[in-house]
Amino acid sequence: MINLDEHRELLKQHGMEMFNLCRKQLKKSREAFLNHDNDLAEDVLHSENRVNSLDLRIDRDCERFIALHNPVAVDLRFVLALRKINFDLERVGDHAYGISKYIVEVDTPVDKKLLEKLRFEEMYEAGLSMLDDIQIAFRDEDANKARKVFKKDKLLNKINLSAFGVISKEVKKDPSLIEQYLLLFSVIKKIERVGDLITNIAEEIIFYMEAEVLKHSKKKGPKK
Template sequence: MAQIESEILQLKEEVINMWVLVNAQLRKAKLAMIDFDKDLAWEVIVKEKRVNGYELKIDRDCENILAIRTPVAVDLRFVLAVLKINNNLERIGDIAEGIAKYIIHTEAKFSTELLKSSKVLEMLEVGFSILDDALAAFENENTMLARGIFQRDEFLDEINKSAIEFAKAYLQEHPSETDELLHVLSIIRKLERVGDQTKNIAEEIIFYIEAKVLKHNNDK
């Protein structure tokens, strides 16, 4: 095996490990929200440093491959895609940390009715599913799986767009839950960004496999 092939395989493994960590961070944030577990929320916040460490390591490894190995064709596209995927994953890690901080700063547990009617739990499940599919697409070089992410991201966009109208109606019936409602609205906005980041990842997967740039292109 050529040296560049070995280094690219190692780089891919590093990205997968970061992906697993970010996914775990988001899932812990969900559990902390449902159970109002502030200790678990603090764990998410503390572990964000590991996510940042992965990002820095992967960036350095990409830079070294570009500088020393001068990759071409699919190898070059892979390294360029990893640079962007790495950044998107780090931002999803930031989002998980942000959700955890809302839990820390919320005085009362989110009501079951609020979590259900706001559709924030549905957003989380869709977020997990597209993040899992993006990882599978990355591991298996499956562009069909990557393309399946775009439509589900639109579902997250729609919930986010309707969040303000939901909040107005909910607040009329539950005025005592104002603070909790505001935090849930903020979490909804963050989850919409999880969809955006994952969609960006899917575009990068398609780019490096098919040499096709999809950004700013409505025909996906």
């Protein structure tokens, strides 16, 4: 029978595989949206089955880890955290899928000027950067690295909050663009939600490493 340390390392490898897969999905959805690339968007849609399959596999393996080893302390926190991290990553994949589905269903590319006004590319890049940071934090078991995503999430929230005002103002100037703006607003909401999911993952890593629960706390930045 596989021992606890070997089993835990195997689970961590599967977690890294999920991170890699969901990052590819999110990055492809960005490129597909900016370039209105239907083929790339279709690739994201077809890869969704891989995300779902790995999600189920990790969930089953976590249950098996608990049943076989009856873990305690840091080992128990690890497996509990991984189950939640896996769940949040699967939802990141869902948002990449949703964005790509918009591309397949909408024939008209979005005007580049609208993207600039809504700081769309800046927001997407921040989301991908957050995902990179949190993957490194998971790989290196680095709680301080995990905390860095909280600051970046504020940028996503700021752009999201300003988007409605920008859209309201611009639609009055040119009502013919309302469908494109509404599409962009929907995608921005999804990226903002991706940021929330990544901060959830950061909380789980901190919980696993330091036994500190940040959920519902008012301040999620570094300790002073």
